Amino acid sequence: MPEIALKIDRLTKCYGSLVAVHDLSLEICAGEVFGFLGPNGAGKTTAIRMMCGLLKPNAGRVLVLGVDIASDPSACLRVGVCPQEIVLWSKLTCLEQLVYAGQLYGLSAAKARSRAVGLLGDLDLAKKKDQLPQSLSGGMQRRLNLALALVHDPETVVLDEPEAGLDPQSRVRVREYIRSLARRKTVVLTTHNMDEADRVADRVAIIDHGELLALGAPEDLKRSRGEGDVIEIGLKSPADSDRAQMALSSLALAGRAEIHCADGALVVRALNAVQLLPRILEVLTAEGIPQGEVRLRENTLEDVFIQLTGKRLRE
Amino acid sequence: MKLWVVFLKTLREFRRDVLVLVLSVIFAPLFVVFYWAITAGGSTTYAVLVANQDQGALQTDGSRLNGGSEVVGAIQKLVYADGQAMMKVEMVADRAAGEPRLKDHSAALLLVIPADFSRTLASTGGGNAKSAAGSPVTFVGDLTNPAYAVAGILVNAALEETIQAATGQQRPVQVTEEALGASGARTEFENYVPGLLIFAVIMLIFLTAMTVAREVEGGTLRRLQLARLPAADLLGGISLAMLLIGVLSVVITFGVASLLGFHSQGPLWVAVLVGGMTCLSVIGAGLLVAAFSRSVAQAFVIANFPLALFMFFSGVIYPLKPLVLGTVAGRAISLYDLLPATHGVAALNKVLVLGDGLGQVGYELISLLILSAVYFALGAFFFQRRHLNLGG
Numbered sequence: 001m002p003e004i005a006l007k008i009d010r011l012t013k014c015y016g017s018l019v020a021v022h023d024l025s026l027e028i029c030a031g032e033v034f035g036f037l038g039p040n041g042a043g044k045t046t047a048i049r050m051m052c053g054l055l056k057p058n059a060g061r062v063l064v065l066g067v068d069i070a071s072d073p074s075a076c077l078r079v080g081v082c083p084q085e086i087v088l089w090s091k092l093t094c095l096e097q098l099v100y101a102g103q104l105y106g107l108s109a110a111k112a113r114s115r116a117v118g119l120l121g122d123l124d125l126a127k128k129k130d131q132l133p134q135s136l137s138g139g140m141q142r143r144l145n146l147a148l149a150l151v152h153d154p155e156t157v158v159l160d161e162p163e164a165g166l167d168p169q170s171r172v173r174v175r176e177y178i179r180s181l182a183r184r185k186t187v188v189l190t191t192h193n194m195d196e197a198d199r200v201a202d203r204v205a206i207i208d209h210g211e212l213l214a215l216g217a218p219e220d221l222k223r224s225r226g227e228g229d230v231i232e233i234g235l236k237s238p239a240d241s242d243r244a245q246m247a248l249s250s251l252a253l254a255g256r257a258e259i260h261c262a263d264g265a266l267v268v269r270a271l272n273a274v275q276l277l278p279r280i281l282e283v284l285t286a287e288g289i290p291q292g293e294v295r296l297r298e299n300t301l302e303d304v305f306i307q308l309t310g311k312r313l314r315e
Numbered sequence: 316m317k318l319w320v321v322f323l324k325t326l327r328e329f330r331r332d333v334l335v336l337v338l339s340v341i342f343a344p345l346f347v348v349f350y351w352a353i354t355a356g357g358s359t360t361y362a363v364l365v366a367n368q369d370q371g372a373l374q375t376d377g378s379r380l381n382g383g384s385e386v387v388g389a390i391q392k393l394v395y396a397d398g399q400a401m402m403k404v405e406m407v408a409d410r411a412a413g414e415p416r417l418k419d420h421s422a423a424l425l426l427v428i429p430a431d432f433s434r435t436l437a438s439t440g441g442g443n444a445k446s447a448a449g450s451p452v453t454f455v456g457d458l459t460n461p462a463y464a465v466a467g468i469l470v471n472a473a474l475e476e477t478i479q480a481a482t483g484q485q486r487p488v489q490v491t492e493e494a495l496g497a498s499g500a501r502t503e504f505e506n507y508v509p510g511l512l513i514f515a516v517i518m519l520i521f522l523t524a525m526t527v528a529r530e531v532e533g534g535t536l537r538r539l540q541l542a543r544l545p546a547a548d549l550l551g552g553i554s555l556a557m558l559l560i561g562v563l564s565v566v567i568t569f570g571v572a573s574l575l576g577f578h579s580q581g582p583l584w585v586a587v588l589v590g591g592m593t594c595l596s597v598i599g600a601g602l603l604v605a606a607f608s609r610s611v612a613q614a615f616v617i618a619n620f621p622l623a624l625f626m627f628f629s630g631v632i633y634p635l636k637p638l639v640l641g642t643v644a645g646r647a648i649s650l651y652d653l654l655p656a657t658h659g660v661a662a663l664n665k666v667l668v669l670g671d672g673l674g675q676v677g678y679e680l681i682s683l684l685i686l687s688a689v690y691f692a693l694g695a696f697f698f699q700r701r702h703l704n705l706g707g
Contacts, residue, residue: 091328
């Protein structure tokens, strides 16, 4: 049984008549990268703020490594938070920011300095240690923002949109760093970038209107939700289209399977279509149906997200 | 100790914000220099215009009396304790020639001595009390000009002295003036210094409010919350830095004033102690301002309100009739007593001008201590409630 780094137990937060988070329960295991997804106004930020002790819930509780933060707020110190906005002290150098933050978390000056120097090195900021934030590029500022969440070496790190506004090089650097963190820490990642979540997260939770809609590994969600994979198999003879559809109807296509022909191609849409591709080709070959180009579009996490949360624009 | 960490960080930030730090520290010393220049390093010499139309008169002993000239001479002899002239007399032909100078305030008063002034004096002299009433001596001036009131009193004194000397008539009751403490030996410049010292302190309300508001506006307050930094450590650390800047400004103000000829009548360390205590109260008020500010700009605007109260209702600029709220231990408590600057100015006046020591400013120091505690408590309470509230 893996250790539970962060447990959210029936968390509810209301602002007047607005229910921002409703009866939300999650268990985040130690060492995993957990994606926390939802459209704007879904309740992610409210949930995150409750997780790190910045907001008191109306009901429910948050346990950090088994300790209820309501009864022992110091447990929150074991969580590091990197906010989406770049929040830096404008008159402190990179090194001073980290040392100051470390000391506020209770580290000695020497220990804070040692941690700060290490983090600046890890995040390619060592040469900028004596620079003020305004002299850093946006990507560097974001990396410094990330370092500030880690300076006290927390067991759990909450990263709110860590890749927002980054150029591709910085994005890759931050992603690599998050992956490297995952071996040592629990990472909770909120993002609108489904590719990012898909690539980095071991499990994701999708919430909307303050409620949990889906929870699981990205691969599992993609197999079970959304519009499904789409396979287009070119038919050398349009006359084969009816025969091809008949042949494939015998296959066990899970969920909302859909087979039709369009523009001289056989289109198969199903949640598990990609996995069935070898079998589909085998059946068509056995029926003596000559095939042309095969095009494949896998179900994405974004498809899952849109199916769960809808296409309506949020404020 | 996290309070100390916040203190050092605040000082470090100010070290990088040199302009703000320097302006804050030299604000009061600059005013000292300005006032020194205005008073020419001592006291104001008032410009008095005299239209001397007196034609003189023969006295009963055959000698000639030029009363008008004697009045002018008496005015010119008026000097401060340090020998500086109180009046600078300029002769004008008549009232019409002097009035423009009164209107543009380049002169404080116009004295018109009538043609029959000496004749009137001569007819009154030698015990002849039943003199014919002569033409009046006229004081002309802008009554809204504070300099007129001072010049008027002094010129009137010189006039009285001349009349008494010329007529030999003494007042039935003599009036003597006794200076309180060492106030008689003070120059006008020295009298300004206690009020200017309060300037050094009052400006802290901006600096404190804006420093705290910067943490709120920049979002760094959230980082401090995440680190579970107690509000007392945050506000205490910032306040300690402000206290240091305030005391530094007070000491520099004293230093500059001393270089320009200011002498404290009482022990200087008591004055610095009063300055420090006043700093604490003003910093507390600054925290209260910060509690209601979400940005530096907002803090700046809000801080103007208590600043105006401190400036105009504490006696820094001019004394006010007290609005008594009640009596505590036999002492009347006025509405202005709720303002720390009131006690600061009173105590500094006692120490610097009247030569009082610690024992004589106990009431003011205790008042400042109580006000500091109240302002700090209110500031911390509202800051916690408005900026650190976990209820959302």
